[in-house]
Amino acid sequence: MNNSDLAYAGLGPCEEHEFELVELVDGALAAERVMAVQQHLEGCGRCRAFVHEMRAIDASLAGALPQVRLSADFDARLQERIAQLARAVPKEAARAAAEDEYRSILRELRRGLTWRAALNAASAGAVGAALAFGIGAVAPAALQSTAGLEPLAGPLGLYVAGIAVVGGLLAPRLLRRSPGLPMLG
Amino acid sequence: MGTAIEEHLAAGRHARAFDLIVPEYKDRVFRLAWTMLKNRAAAEDATQETLVRVWKALPGFDGRAQLGTWIYAITRNTCLMELRKRRPTVSFDDPDSHEAQAAAASVATGPASDPERDNLLRLVETLPANQQEAVRLFYLEERSYEAVAEVLGMPLGTVKNLLFRARKRLAELARPDEVEAA
Secondary structure, eight states, X not given: OXXXXXXXXXXXXXXXXXXXXXXXXXXXXXXXXXXXHHHHHHHOHXXXXXXXXXXXXXXXXXXXXXXXXXXXXXXXXXXXXXXXXXXXXXXXXXHHHHHHHHHHHHHXXXXXXXXXXXXXHHHHHHHHHHHHHHHXXXXXXXHHHHHOOOOXXXXXXXXXXXXXXXXXXXXXXXXXXXXXXXXXX | OOHHHHHHHHTTOHHHHXXXXXXXXXXXXXXXXHHHHOOHHHHHHHHHXXXXXXHHHGGXXXXXXXXXXXXXXXXXXXXXXHHHHXXXXXXSSOTTSHHHHHHHHHHOXXXXXXHHHHHHHHHHHTSOHHHXXXXXXXXXXXXXXHHHXXXXXXXXXXXXXXXHHHHHHXXXXXXXXXXXXX
């Protein structure tokens, strides 16, 4: 900056040219505008002072801002991570397949469970029926002797059948709710 | 996007495409991360994380966005997540804060202390965040407006305007009377 321009320092450039002046400093001003802006500069001390300031700031920033670089082992570390991920992908796929298989087995087991539960229910119903029949055979006499009631021999068959049906209906539900397959033996 | 990368992506050869993406984009990803995180080690970690995410997401890249735009968006998200982890938030806008001074010191590299350079870096820290990013990237990207616009995902005119206002402000702040007043 020459002495005459020093007087303009800090006054700021002409508003209509300031943007282009910065582009001129950056070497980014459109070619068709360079001549006109330079002609303006020749006659304008304020704009010359501004361009001088911009060039000084530009040089200072270029020198002050660190030119950061990736470390030398960056690529190797990245490759290692990617390789680990690539190995993990087949493992994940294998795990997904195993989980599918596991779910499939569970479905099969549930199907089996239903049949086996039905069988268990039938046997539970049979046991219940036998017990009820036994009670029905003994209880009427006892009740008759203590309370003077009529024997229950007549409706006994209905009681037995009802207990067997209820037992048969409830047993599969109870078995399905139970979490463990071990009860199936 | 390089033609070879496009071809590999179109053919579903994602691993081959990734092999070309890394040398093409890693430095710009790193510079963008550095401008956001202001710490070399954190920026390098973020660059690794970004590229790993790119590797994972590449099979889903549909080409609707420019590859570079997509990668820089992932970079910015990665850095923003890192910044959120750093809470309580460090304000770089307050030049007198201990954190801002420490941050300014951390970006100053080189063994010799240079008061003028350190002062200029402190002044840069007082700029709004978008101006700081633009300024840092501009000088890292060899003064290319286009590169800054691509990395920041901004129109060229916006980048020019940010750089203009940033340097005009720095010039004002750098004047002796302004520094004393600041």
